[in-house]
Amino acid sequence: MGNNGNNSQRLNCPSCSNEILVNPVFTIRENTDDLHALIKGNLNKFSCTACKKDFLYDTPMVYRDDENHYVIYYHSSGINENVTEALGFMDEIYTEMFADLSESQKPVCRLTLRRKDLIEKIKLHQKGYDDRLVEYIKYQLFHHSKDLDSTHMDLLFDFGSSDDETLIFLAFDQTSGNIIYSLEFPVKEYSELRKNFLGSLKLENEFNKLFRGYYVQVDTLME
Numbered sequence: 001m002g003n004n005g006n007n008s009q010r011l012n013c014p015s016c017s018n019e020i021l022v023n024p025v026f027t028i029r030e031n032t033d034d035l036h037a038l039i040k041g042n043l044n045k046f047s048c049t050a051c052k053k054d055f056l057y058d059t060p061m062v063y064r065d066d067e068n069h070y071v072i073y074y075h076s077s078g079i080n081e082n083v084t085e086a087l088g089f090m091d092e093i094y095t096e097m098f099a100d101l102s103e104s105q106k107p108v109c110r111l112t113l114r115r116k117d118l119i120e121k122i123k124l125h126q127k128g129y130d131d132r133l134v135e136y137i138k139y140q141l142f143h144h145s146k147d148l149d150s151t152h153m154d155l156l157f158d159f160g161s162s163d164d165e166t167l168i169f170l171a172f173d174q175t176s177g178n179i180i181y182s183l184e185f186p187v188k189e190y191s192e193l194r195k196n197f198l199g200s201l202k203l204e205n206e207f208n209k210l211f212r213g214y215y216v217q218v219d220t221l222m223e
């Protein structure tokens, strides 16, 4: 993943096939305009010089918070939806990217296959919530709410509405993208889960086994 600013490449406009020269962002760092653009849905959005239409260039990206040792790799959905292959690819990148670091210096790493999951994980990381517990909470919500159906709905953390006492989750219809429900989960219960699942290294290791390595998503828990 090269440095921003020197990544010129030619793309064909998806509407009119006109070739344009663009400068996509591959590495997103904390407190940058790139990060704001990602959250707003504008990152790597380009405008065709011929037909003037905007389009989103869906390329793999890496979010890096070096200070807090956290990395999220986005394996753009266009490439491959296969988690196993994406995990293998992720492993190669990770090994190369952090070859100079000792095991203990290496950052925590996550794999995401959708932009919305990348954004959700960045927000959780910024707010200090553990994404493993959040995915487990989603599992509980799916499990205990008869109106929720994980095969047709996505649950996403609502970072705009959540506060110090309540975590808010929104259930989206996967087909229409519309919000169907809003669900609350008390932060107090989150803290309980934290104690129960991450209270010791032994517990944490057991808890980690619920997920597929770098891929920490509720769908693994539903299987």
Ligand SMILES: [Zn+2]
Pocket (backbone or CB within 6 Å): 013, 014, 015, 016, 017, 018, 048, 049, 050, 051, 052, 053
């Ligand atoms: Zn065009």
